[in-house]
Amino acid sequence: MDERKIVLRELLTQDPADIAEILADLSQDQATDLVHLLFLRHAAAEPLGDMDPDESAELVVQLDRKEASQILSRMDPDDAVDLLLELPEEIQQELLSRLSRSDARVLTDLLAYPPDSAGGLMSPEVVPLSLSMSVQDAIGHLRQRVQDAETVYYAYAVDEVGHLIGVLSLRDMALAAPGRNLHDLVIRDAVSVPVDMDAEEVAHIFDKYDYLALPVVDDDNKLLGVITFDDVIDVIREEATEDIYGLAGVPSEEGVDTTWIQSLRLRLPWLYVRLLTALAAATVVGLFEATIAKVAALAVLMGIIAGQGGSAGMQTVTIITRGMALGELDRVRGWTLLWKETMLGIANGILIGVTVGLMTYLWKGELLLGLAVFLAMTVNMIIAGASGVAIPLVVRKLGKDPALVSGIFLTTVTDVLGFGLMFVIAIWLLPGI
């Protein structure tokens, strides 16, 4: 028991982010025990706030409800809300009902915002200042209230009814002469984000201007809270993971620690979707069974043509969807991209087509078969390039996530056309089939 105390004391000197990592590595029983011990020392809130919300939620449901609600009340409100969102509705309600009325109000208000909006990212803990204050007064005021405020790098000036007037950098305040007035330091046309702005758009603003924090306002320009850069780093990572997963047909809920039964449930639907598109391509091949029986080489070649079209098209889809995610696509017009990728398709198609056509000729000694392969490859590559641009643009226009579904449409196009073109051109060119 003594030894355990020493370990615990040692643990408490660690950064909460380190304790969070230890909690994530322990078995659920051990982690729950440790959270209880941390709770007794008022040290459970921060590490739980640093964990992935789905992981911390798994621990919190194991705790005594009274203990859980006390931990919740000590967490940063934005972290507390992320955690609450992962809990079953009835536990969420029970925990909220055990909080003080003001704490519960804060969390209930935050829960009303969509998690992927500015409101879902923000912390309501912000200390508003009046412009009539001197720097000295303002710092004194902040000093008293700083426990409440998430991470103060900026302070925000508001008028009597709470409308945002401007931003004050704490650095400027610290480095200014104490007697100066906040009027001299305030930056008036500062960037603020509306509470309903999409989280990814918020991330782009942070990325562009390199802000540490941004004030969040409602339609009426009333100050509601603040978003700090660390929340945004998570958004950027998650956004990238979603895009990567989307292109490979992996559901965004997956991770390396998902159990295999969960993974099966998550991934199987996509494999069946993929099967449907494969059947569409197979149906095309099936139409030409008689042709295959006569020229079996076509079965060998059709896969190469479809495969190269798919590879080239996926290069295009990847560049377009990533460009969309990074907000780079607004600078370049769709027609320009379509022209570029079509040109690329022609050039790629001719170069790869000549290579494969020549190899076919050397293999079978039939010039016309080589020519058919060349033509099928070139046409498929051109269509692959053009579709690689058109599909994500159309998908986005329809309001869907391009990274999620463009790949499957593209490979369907390149497979069906790759197979179809090979047979149609061969039948047209080759005598006697």
Add this chain to the structure above:
Amino acid sequence: MDERKIVLRELLTQDPADIAEILADLSQDQATDLVHLLFLRHAAAEPLGDMDPDESAELVVQLDRKEASQILSRMDPDDAVDLLLELPEEIQQELLSRLSRSDARVLTDLLAYPPDSAGGLMSPEVVPLSLSMSVQDAIGHLRQRVQDAETVYYAYAVDEVGHLIGVLSLRDMALAAPGRNLHDLVIRDAVSVPVDMDAEEVAHIFDKYDYLALPVVDDDNKLLGVITFDDVIDVIREEATEDIYGLAGVPSEEGVDTTWIQSLRLRLPWLYVRLLTALAAATVVGLFEATIAKVAALAVLMGIIAGQGGSAGMQTVTIITRGMALGELDRVRGWTLLWKETMLGIANGILIGVTVGLMTYLWKGELLLGLAVFLAMTVNMIIAGASGVAIPLVVRKLGKDPALVSGIFLTTVTDVLGFGLMFVIAIWLLPGI
């Protein structure tokens, strides 16, 4: 001319990040003109520093060398170095030779660090403090020197010979009583990063601890500079882009604004690599030309088996490589993952295999052909799952980037085996072929 002045004055009220965006949108001639006008008003350095270094480099080479070197001397040193790295060696040297000796020394030192290391990310502009100072003195000292320091949120305490002692938060200093000693405020066991640490590892530390800035030290714990979170956001974005591109075989130099000739040069090599692997798969099919001539249906079916294996395997590869990038894989052992994905392969394989086997039976009315398809599908899916784990792990062990090459190895395995299994099992099971 008057109108132009008004536009320029209006422009100068914008945030440098906005001016940077405008510069990126203009034609090269227009942008060069604008940079010159901005230069005359001492306002060119910041926007150029906010641009992508490859884009700002294109503008800087157009400028008069004297003008370019003056702009360079006014840029943040870390941005200046990023720009210099994009310039041809002789222009780089010429610009450096025109700088003051101390400016040139700073940049030359920074140029010596690999761009993807902590040294490549850091800014050397950091104001070290001595612990003997009072808070008031320290703030006074910072106030004098703040022009030099990139973005001061933390100050760093060093001993007489420059060894890092600890970190002082400017927020704590601003909110502390002015007479207090820095001794009371310093955080001694603060995290610092060695100058040769990999940029992606630095990004993980920022992500984990939510720091605004981290001090960079040499082997001897001497303070060399500071990395701020905005540099790290760029690293996280670039890292994600590289991973996404890698999985689709797109070179990391590409973007939506690459010209089609450049794109051709960049993408074609990968398409030829992909062609090689397609030829390997085609060779397998070619071995069974006689079988295809007898049972043309096999040509229809082989594509489905190879394709489903490729899709399932790529799901696995994507999860594993993304887990590696996010540093999540260290928590889970390779064998655990291999077991999990193999189990998934068995379950996926049986479910998809039964579906496709049944459809084949309904299509052709041959029970044994359906059975052959079921078996080939199941075995290919199991191997796809296991290879999806094994390939990235082995690639990483060999010191290569798993996101870059795992996909191509995986699809080669699933194509070759998908085709091969279909034929071998069919010949074994079906009478008379």
